[in-house]
Amino acid sequence: MIDIIIQNLLSPVVLFFVLGILAAIVKSDLKFPSGLSEGLSIYLLIAIGIKGGIELSHYSIGSVIKPIMATLFLGILIPIITLMIGRPMKLDLKNAIGLAATYGSISIVTYGAAISFLEKNGTSYEGFMNAMVVIMESPAILVSIFLLKMIEKNNASPSLSSQGIGIVPLSVRMIDKDVIRESIFGKSIFLLIGSLGIGVVLGEQAVPAVKPLFMDLYNSVLVLFLLNMGIVAGQRLPEVKKHGIKLLVFGLITPLCFGMLGVLLGSMIGLSLGGTTLMGVLAGSASYIAAPAALKASVPEANPSIYLGLSLGVTFPLNLIVGIPFYYQLSQMIQI
Numbered sequence: 001m002i003d004i005i006i007q008n009l010l011s012p013v014v015l016f017f018v019l020g021i022l023a024a025i026v027k028s029d030l031k032f033p034s035g036l037s038e039g040l041s042i043y044l045l046i047a048i049g050i051k052g053g054i055e056l057s058h059y060s061i062g063s064v065i066k067p068i069m070a071t072l073f074l075g076i077l078i079p080i081i082t083l084m085i086g087r088p089m090k091l092d093l094k095n096a097i098g099l100a101a102t103y104g105s106i107s108i109v110t111y112g113a114a115i116s117f118l119e120k121n122g123t124s125y126e127g128f129m130n131a132m133v134v135i136m137e138s139p140a141i142l143v144s145i146f147l148l149k150m151i152e153k154n155n156a157s158p159s160l161s162s163q164g165i166g167i168v169p170l171s172v173r174m175i176d177k178d179v180i181r182e183s184i185f186g187k188s189i190f191l192l193i194g195s196l197g198i199g200v201v202l203g204e205q206a207v208p209a210v211k212p213l214f215m216d217l218y219n220s221v222l223v224l225f226l227l228n229m230g231i232v233a234g235q236r237l238p239e240v241k242k243h244g245i246k247l248l249v250f251g252l253i254t255p256l257c258f259g260m261l262g263v264l265l266g267s268m269i270g271l272s273l274g275g276t277t278l279m280g281v282l283a284g285s286a287s288y289i290a291a292p293a294a295l296k297a298s299v300p301e302a303n304p305s306i307y308l309g310l311s312l313g314v315t316f317p318l319n320l321i322v323g324i325p326f327y328y329q330l331s332q333m334i335q336i
Contacts, residue, residue, distance in 0.1 A: 011113075011116065011117070011120065012219075012223050013113050013116060013219075013222055013223055013226050013320070014113070014226075014320050014321065016223045016224075016226050016227040016230065017226040017227065017229060017230040017233075017317065017320060018230060019227060019230060020226070020227045020228065020229065020230020020231040020232075020233070020234060021230045021231075021233055021234035021237075021317070022230075022234070023230070023231050023234065024230070024231050024232075024233070024234025024235045024237075025234050030231065031231060032227075032228040032231070037228050040221060040224055040225040040228065041188075041225070041289060042187075042191065043214075043221055044108055044109065044112065044221065044222065044225060045108065045187075045188060045191040045192055045195065045289075046191055046195045046214060047195075047214040047215070047218050047221075048108055048111070048112065048130060048133055048134075048192065048195075049134060049191060049192040049193070049194065049195025049196045049198075049199065050195040050196070050198060050199040050206065050210055050214060051130050051199065051214065051215065052127075052128070052129075052130030052131040052132075052133060052134060052195075052196050052199060053131065053195060053196040053197060053198060053199015053200040053201075053202075054199040054200075054202070054203060054204065054206060054207065055127030055128055055130055055131065055199075056127070056128050056130075056131040056196070056199065056200050057199065057200045057201075057202075057203035057204070058127060058128075058203075059127075059128050063128075064128045064131070066269040066270070067126070067128060067129070067132055067269060067271065067275075067279075068132070068135055070265050070266070070268075070269050070279070071132045071135045071136045071279075071282065072135065072136075072139055073265070074136065074258075074261070074262060074265065074279075074282065074283050075104060075105075075135075075136045075138075075139030075140045075143070076104075076139055076140075076143050077261075078100075078103060078104040078140060078258055078261075078283065079100035079101060079103070079104030079140045079143045079144045079147070080100070080143070080147070081258075082096075082099050082100040082103045082104060082254070083096050083097065083099075083100040083144070083147060085250065085254065086099065086100075088246075089246045089247070089250065091306075093148065093151060093152075094148075094299050094301040094302045095302050095303055095306050095307070097144050097145070097147065097148045097295075097299055097302060098295050098299060098302030098303070098304075098306060098307035099250075099306070099307050099310070100140070100143075100144040100147065101140055101141045101144035101145070101287075101291045101294065101295055101299075101307070102286050102287050102288070102291045102292065102295070102307040102308070102310075102311045103140075103254065103255070103258070103286045103287075103311070103315075104139075104140025104141075104143065104144060104291075105136070105137055105138070105140040105141055105286070105287035105290055105291040106133060106136050106137060106282050106285050106286075106287055107285035107286055107287055107288065107289075107311070107315075107316060107319070108133060108137075108192075108289065109222065109225060109226065109229065109316075110281060110285040110316060110319045110320065110323075110324075111133050111278065111281055111282065111285065112218070112222050113222070113226075113319075113320055113324060114277065114278055114281040114324050114327075115278075116219055116222070117324050117325070117328070118274045118277065118278075118328075121328075123273055123274045123277070123328075124272065124274050125272060125273075125274025125275045125277070125278055126271060126272060126274070126275040129271075129274075129275050129278045129279070131196060132278075132279075132282060133192070133282065134189075134192040134193055134196045136282050137188070137189050137192055137287070137290050138189050138290070140287075140291070141290065141291055141294045141295075145294075145298055145299070148299065187293070188289045188290035188293060189290055229312065229316070232312060233312045233313045233316060233317065234313075236305065236308065236309040236312055236313040237309070237313045239305035239309040239313070240305070240306075240309040240310050240313050240314055243305070243306055247306065247310055248314060250310070251310040251311070251313075251314030251315045251318070252314060252315075252318055255284040255285065255286065255315045255318060255319060255323060256284060256318075256322075256323060256326065258283045258284045259280040259281065259283050259284025259285075259319075259323055259326070259327050260280065260284075260327075260330060261283055262279040262280040262281070262282055262283025262284060262327070263276055263277070263279060263280035263283075263327055263330050263331050263334065264334070265279060265283075266278075266279030266280065266331070267331070267334045267335065273328075273331050273332060273335055276327075276331040276334070276335065277324075277327045277328045277331045280327030280330065280331065281319070281323070281324060281327055284319060284323050284327065285315070285316075285319055285323075286310070286311035286315045286316070287311065288308055288311045288312045288316065291307075291311075292304060292307065292308050295307065
């Protein structure tokens with residue numbers, strides 16, 4: 001286990017992320033232009049989506065139905081559990097919803113780092129797992145907003161410490177059409193779903209056109225993106241600390257617990273060592289692209305320094321350094 005962690009620490013993606021954090025701590029003037037930062041995000045979204053679509057085109061629906069159902073299950077269950085955890089943490093409802101959406105959704109870059117980790121270790125994985133990234137991206141956002149509307153409609157107290165979620169009659173009106181549009185047609189999910197669809201339709205015939213940019217250069221672009229994310233994460237660390245030790249414990253413990261759940265579920269549905277590891281990564285990571293974008297529009301009262309600072313400043317580096325090798329080691333133990 002120690003050897004795997006050291007190996008992951010010495011990978012370029014992790015070291016450049018650490019370099020970014022150091023730049024923020026020492027207040028270096030190193031920064032990425034906003035246009036370049038957004039461009040790197042768009043690149044990663046397209047790369048993961050189209051690779052997932054091409055891989056998915058190789059499989060029949062019958063062969064991927066179990067992973068799809070397992071992924072949707074995690075995308076629904078994790079935000080509910082996160083919302084319930086908000087009770088002893090004494091978070092108000094809106095901030096608890098922010099955490100539920102963020103931790104129920106996934107980190108594309110963490111997933112990309114996990115792919116690099118598996119390739120470095122010579123571990124194969126099911127190609128359709130790239131498609132699971134897209135499938136798990138939006139359910140948690142929709143479920144979290146739906147839970148918010150349910151609680152508000154039930155005239156619940158705004159404090160989770162004194163309320164239950166309750167059950168109220170389901171109604172389409174509980175979710176505003178603008179929320180649905182933001183969750184499904186926001187640029188992150190739109191690019192992922194669109195790229196996935198293009199990959200599925202074109203299959204292998206898309207490879208000659210996309211391979212030089214979106215496959216061959218993927219790991220190098222990921223290094224640049226993680227350097228930028230390190231700078232942002234370092235800047236947000238003080239924001240997380242001022243909200244108390246309970247949030248820090250949440251950001252350190254719950255991702256590993258969710259990741260263990262993902263690993264167990266991946267093993268139960270018969271995924272390989274690599275596929276099971278990636279299912280753990282999907283469950284254990286937290287979004288800082290799609291979920292924050294949707295929350296900003298639909299739950300503006302939620303404090304970004306809590307859900308974004310925690311996911312980017314605590315859980316993201318935790319998964320890069322400890323989480324990925326931990327899910328890999330756990331997957332090995334379960335499959336023995």
